[in-house]
Amino acid sequence: MYFCGMNIEHFLSSSLSPIINELFGLTTNPNDIILQKTKKEFEGDYTLVTFPYIKAAKATPEKTGELIGEQLLKHHSSVTQFNVVKGFLNFSLSNDFWLTEYKSISQMSNYGIKEANSSGKQIMLEYSSPNTNKPLHLGHVRNNLLGYSVATIIKTQGHEVIKVNLVNDRGIHICKSMIAWKLFGNGETPQSTGMKGDHLVGKYYVEFDKAYKKEIQTLIDGGATKEEAEKQAPIMLQTQEMLLKWEANDPDTIDLWKMMNGWVYDGFGVSYKKLGVDFDKMYYESNTYLLGKEVVQEGLTKGIFYKKDNGSICIDLTNEGLDEKVVLRSDGTSVYITQDMGTAIERFKEFPKINQMIYTVGNEQDYHFKVLFKILAKLGYSWANECYHLSYGMVELPEGKMKSREGTVVDADDLMDGMVATAKETTKELGKVEGFTTEELETLYQTIGMGALKYFILKVDPKKKMLFDPKESIDFNGHTGPFIQYTHARIKSILRKFEGNLQSILISDHITLHEKEKELIKLQYEFPYILEESAKTFNPAVVANYIYELTKLFNQFYNECPVLKEENNTIKEFRIKLIDSTASIIKNGMTCLGIDVPERM
RNA sequence: GGUCCCGUAGCUCAGCUGGAUAGAGCAACAGCCUUCUAAGCUGUGGGCCAUUGGUUCGAAUCCAAUCGGGAUCACCA
DSSP states (O other), X not given: OOOOOHHHHHHHXXXXXXXXXXXXXXXXXXXXXXXXXXXXXXXXXEEXXXXXXXXXXXXXXXXXXXXXXXXXXXXXXXXXXXXXXXXXXXXXXXXXXXHHXXXXXXXXXXXXXXXXOTTSOEEEXXXXXXXXXXXXXXXXXXXXXXXXXXXXXXXXXXXXXXXXXEEXXXXXXHHHXXXXXXXXXTTOOHHHHOOOHHHHHHHHHHHHHHHHHHHHHHHHHTTOXXXXXXXXOHHHHHHHHHHHHHHTTOHXXXXXXXXXXXXXXXXXXXXXXXXXXXXXXXXXXXXXXXXXXXXXXXXXXXXXXXXXXXXXXXXXXXXXXXXXXXXXXXXXOBOHHHHHHHXXXXXXXXXTTXXXXXXXXXXXXXXXXXXXXXXXXXXXXXXXXXXXXXXXXXXXXXXXXXXTTTTOOOBHHHHHHHHHXXXXXXXXXXXXXXXXXXXXXXXXXXXXXXXXXXXXXXXXXXXXXXXXXXXXXXXXXXXXXXXXXXXXXXXXXHHHHOOSOGGGOOOOSOOOOOHHHHHHHHHHHHHHHHHHHHHHHTOHHHHHHHHHXXXXXXXXXXXXXXSTTOSSHHHXXXXXXXXXXXXXXXXXXXXXXXXXXXXXX
């Protein structure tokens, strides 16, 4: 049940409230009156549920509906008829009403999208945040697509968005890849192996794990307990030593670190480009991991934190329904949340104008962010309330959760390449691409393959975990990206064949709308409210599902109403306009999802 | 065990700020290409909306309990 657009809703509600008040002696105001779109099985455009008024009316729901309906009909020329079924008052708006509405829609360029303006907010949105020890996998894909899409959707509301990426480029896990490469790498480089840099480094992350496990087994066979073995394995000791060297700025270690991270960044760059995502600013944990310590001191003097006997510094959140949380280790070093506190404070200093900070991070960290925001609020940062954890569900495989070390991951590059390859195959099979240059074809395969993948992921509510079965490849028919892209191409094909001048078409006042035309107008009318809703809830699936509905409706229209073959020129020109604005909403909606739509396919 | 999230068609998902007979896609079956792109359209079958109670004129939707699944509760990140 959607709010039916603001203008119409407001217009109707404000017409209805005096009627209801006068009839039944109530004092409702227009905002209290809830209208809904009339269900398909019934005659009418909008529906008012009369149950709330039957007491005051001292009448049956049917009678109440009749009374309101009669008044509405009498006072409003746009309302042409009504009917009452049980407690539901359905009324219809006139042909002219919809036609007039459509005229104003068709005159707007980028209907529903607000330009950045001075009243808009400045919002920082963090997403992606990869580790530099392994390539991206399907989970990262969801994060990246979601973050990028939400940023784009927020921009349509006239806000400025600063997209940031906080790269986890240091720590023990990075050292693992480094040690393994040093021990077993024989000087391999992306150049010498032809491997993508992130994959090469990832290979050594796996190598580390193999060697580590082998050493543990040897130690256990020699009589050690599992716990002892895990601590004493030489490769682990070497890794810990390397981390200390890194923190001490040992030149050789830093050089190795820079070299291998460089490989990873080259690899990520390629993946990001394929994904079509970008960032306005990069943050690196190697620069931020020491932040937050002073704040801990500050909190200590304010009495928000306290020192335990063992020297660690904590905060007690048990009154808030949370636990006690360590914010500084007894050896004085930071924990995860210390950095996050410091980084947040730093960002608000660096960008004093930001009104909101959004973190795109998986729902496994729900608790962490609850604690983080609570601590920031306690420290007295008023903007703590404007921090938001854009939490999304895990992507699960049929066998369960993905685990990097166990090799049960779907690699992002493999996945994307596979989708593009399937797109190529399917396109060739259908054979509709005569006259494309080789370059255009490559772009098209890319567009379709990535469109399928992106739509597949973004059409589901981010909050929910989603299942991905690699064996059942992503579909190109039905509720999919390619279906929407195809429809767009179809419209564009008609527009290319139209011989008149699209810009100069004036919509006649004397058109009797076909049922499907009216439905198309009604649905187009909703687009701005869909964007609003989607931005407000940080949910691209709202846009995705809307665009699908619009597309499906267009295809029904396409099957019932000829455009170019329509003999009545007035109607033909109107239809040209109608499909043109449909195409542009499809395009703009898909852009919100980071999906391109081709002119031909 | 505490806290949080989730259970809708065989499968993947909409609908959830309470409203009419719970919707799509995939899969299955049956139709539609001398007509603007069939990656399309039309139709058929498929549901105790996990269960039980409660609130309400009205519950898939709100509340509680139960069952089932997941996450989290580190001086890891």
